[in-house]
Amino acid sequence: DAKTTQPTSMDCAEGRAANLPCNHSTISGNEYVYWYRQIHSQGPQYIIHGLKNNETNEMASLIITEDRKSSTLILPHATLRDTAVYYCIVYRSGGYQKVTFGTGTKLQVIP
Amino acid sequence: DVKVTQSSRYLVKRTGEKVFLECVQDMDHENMFWYRQDPGLGLRLIYFSYDVKMKEKGDIPEGYSVSREKKERFSLILESASTNQTSMYLCASQRQGARETQYFGPGTRLLVL
Secondary structure, eight states, X not given: OOOOBOOSEEEXXXXXXXXXXXXXXTOOTTXXXXXXXXXXXXXXXXXXXXXXXXXXXXXXXXXXXXXXXXXXXXXXXXXXXXXXXXXXXXXXXXXXOOOOOOOOEEEEEXX | OOOEEEXXXXXXXXXXXXXXXXXXXXXXXXXXXXXXXXXXXXXXXXXXXEETTEEEEOSOOTTOEEEEEETTEEEEEESSOOGGGOEEXXXXXXXXXXXXXXXXXXXXXXXXX
């Protein structure tokens, strides 16, 4: 499975867009990029995933570069409730999934 | 909605005790996982199971065992708890397939004295 690299922490002003980068330079063609977040004292929660096209849902947008070596999760209007640790991970396709979570990015939304 | 429940939110045990952590999911998922989470180390996979009675070691299986007798239930067992097993334990389930997300339980915070 490809390894991902994320900044340890980031700050974002409330109401502004939060852009969280992730590097996955060793990603292979059949691996999807997934984002989860973990709010303090809770289990991780799925946000969004994509293969090579940009994706958007009610929570966030995912921008994947053309070479697929990096991606950015965008929270368009960050709120205090978005303060959490955000994990970028990759899944290989086929069979059962052994997923490795890294240490993620701690996003602090500031009032 | 998928629901993953864990038997306890907080647990205090003594060194040497046998500890059972239970996880139940209600969506007929094939895959189930046990992670532990420690500050600065992120989530680390202990064991996972892709079918009843099937199990695979994760990245840190030492000191742990698992049991999956029924599809909906996945148990993590600490045969003889030690203080270095004090941690947050997270269970997850997932439908088998290439693009399926993992659904996590609320976690069990275990303290071994």
